Amino acid sequence: MTQPPVYIIDDDEAILESLDALFSSVGMKVATFASAQVFLDFLDRQSSPCVGCLLVDVQMPGLSGLELQAQLAQRQPHLPVIVITGHGDIAMAVRAMKAGAKDFIEKPFNEQTLLEQVQACLAENRRTQQELDELQATQTRLAQLTQRERSVLALLMQGKPSKMIADNLGISPKTVDVHRSNIMDKVGVRSLAELIRRVIKLEKSHLHQAG
Amino acid sequence: MCDVTAEKKHEEEQRQQLVDLSQAARLATMDRMVTEIAHEINQPLTAIANYSAACLRALQDDQPIAKVMGWLEQINAQAKRASQIVQQLRAFIRKGKITPAVVDIDPLVKEVADFTTIEARARGIDLGIQPAGVACRVLADRVLIEQVILNLIGNAMEALAEVDSRERRLLVKVARQAETITISVCDNGPGIPPELGERIFEPFVTSRHDGLGMGLAICRSVIEAHGGALTVTSTPGEGATVTFTLLMTDEEEHA
Numbered sequence: 001m002t003q004p005p006v007y008i009i010d011d012d013e014a015i016l017e018s019l020d021a022l023f024s025s026v027g028m029k030v031a032t033f034a035s036a037q038v039f040l041d042f043l044d045r046q047s048s049p050c051v052g053c054l055l056v057d058v059q060m061p062g063l064s065g066l067e068l069q070a071q072l073a074q075r076q077p078h079l080p081v082i083v084i085t086g087h088g089d090i091a092m093a094v095r096a097m098k099a100g101a102k103d104f105i106e107k108p109f110n111e112q113t114l115l116e117q118v119q120a121c122l123a124e125n126r127r128t129q130q131e132l133d134e135l136q137a138t139q140t141r142l143a144q145l146t147q148r149e150r151s152v153l154a155l156l157m158q159g160k161p162s163k164m165i166a167d168n169l170g171i172s173p174k175t176v177d178v179h180r181s182n183i184m185d186k187v188g189v190r191s192l193a194e195l196i197r198r199v200i201k202l203e204k205s206h207l208h209q210a211g
Numbered sequence: 212m213c214d215v216t217a218e219k220k221h222e223e224e225q226r227q228q229l230v231d232l233s234q235a236a237r238l239a240t241m242d243r244m245v246t247e248i249a250h251e252i253n254q255p256l257t258a259i260a261n262y263s264a265a266c267l268r269a270l271q272d273d274q275p276i277a278k279v280m281g282w283l284e285q286i287n288a289q290a291k292r293a294s295q296i297v298q299q300l301r302a303f304i305r306k307g308k309i310t311p312a313v314v315d316i317d318p319l320v321k322e323v324a325d326f327t328t329i330e331a332r333a334r335g336i337d338l339g340i341q342p343a344g345v346a347c348r349v350l351a352d353r354v355l356i357e358q359v360i361l362n363l364i365g366n367a368m369e370a371l372a373e374v375d376s377r378e379r380r381l382l383v384k385v386a387r388q389a390e391t392i393t394i395s396v397c398d399n400g401p402g403i404p405p406e407l408g409e410r411i412f413e414p415f416v417t418s419r420h421d422g423l424g425m426g427l428a429i430c431r432s433v434i435e436a437h438g439g440a441l442t443v444t445s446t447p448g449e450g451a452t453v454t455f456t457l458l459m460t461d462e463e464e465h466a
Contacts, residue, residue, distance in 0.1 A: 012254050014289055018261030021282050025265035061332045066375060086250050108257040111264035
């Protein structure tokens with residue numbers, strides 16, 4: 001698996017390049033951008049959502065860090081953001097966190113803290129990405145269910161036992177059990193609990209609402 | 212004889228008043244300068260910290276020396292950048308003693324605005340000047356007037372920090388009337404809370420989150436000492452404009 005990059009946005013070239021140096025000295029992948037707009041243009045050219053972590057200076061000419069956050073909340077809600085603030089600019093840090101930033105760091109950086117913060121964000125992004133992949137898979141697999149299997153699943157989700165489902169659909173409890181086992185095979189789960197957990201997760205996710 | 216002595220004494224008093232005001236204004240300006248300079252110096256220092264941390268890590272695990280050399284060169288360049296900022300600060304503090312002289316306002320406003328360009332850029336503010344375009348000569352203490360304008364621009368920048376939803380604009384205008392020059396500093400910030408009213412001219416009253424709130428009180432004293440007036444107009448939610456006037460002079464500017 002290739003390592004997801006740290007996207008860095010800062011209008012100060014020296015800060016940008018020195019961060020590039022810092023991350024590459026520990027073998028991390030970096031992509032640098034001189035402004036929020038350049039980064040948004042880059043996002044526009046991507047075919048799939050970005051994975052990784054975004055490190056952005058909150059005070060920049062043009063589109064500010066906060067404005068960028070607002071746009072990202074729409075376009076890339078899962079990309080974790082760490083904002084860079086001036087020393088002692090707590091008010092700005094609070095605003096950024098309220099806008100959904102995962103963390104903030106003050107200039108000049110303690111490099112150990114910064115590296116740890118970024119690693120934590122990358123790890124979190126990886127977990128989020130895995131969950132999203134799982135949801136996507138569940139969705140694809142559920143789409144392969146037959147009409148009858150869907151009816152059985154809907155009743156299962158209401159917590160009804162096989163006998164009641166059988167009565168409801170006018171089929172034998174044994175047939176219901178066969179359907180149930182087929183559904184679990186198709187979704188790729190081993191237990192009913194796991195099946196229910198996945199379906200509930202999907203229902204709660206934006207994927208479900210969008211579909 | 213007696214008249215001349217009294218006049219001399221009065222002149223001396225006026226002079227002393229200007230010296231005192233200058234020191235007060237300088238303090239008020241320093242208050243803000245410190246914040247700005249801290250930010251400006253922090254940039255190269257941050258870069259130096261990053262590069263040197265990168266060098267240490269690279270050397271620890273025997274990464275290519277050429278890469279480390281490149282970073283060391285950058286550290287060197289950034290240290291020079293920091294030192295240049297300190298030199299600029301020194302030059303600013305040392306500037307001029309109290310001497311009323313013929314000053315042309317247009318170039319002065321441009322100079323002050325140029326000085327604040329970096330900060331404006333960093334704060335995402337569109338800073339514009341609208342000169343009178345004609346000679347606007349006044350008899351004034353150059354440094355004091357500069358500091359008044361700097362303070363007003365600084366106040367406007369502070370106010371604009373609260374603006375997220377629209378473009379942050381700051382405009383410094385110079386206009387010439389029959390006998391006076393008008394200088395206005397306009398921003399499209401949140402405006403001045405109506406409950407503050409005229410109290411914003413009192414020392415220690417401020418709508419800012421930091422600073423002592425000495426700025427406007429001193430600015431008004433400086434302008435009044437020059438025979439002008441300083442007023443504030445504001446539409447809450449839309450912005451504020453601080454305007455001050457100075458009397459024109461017929462004297463020619465000395466080189």
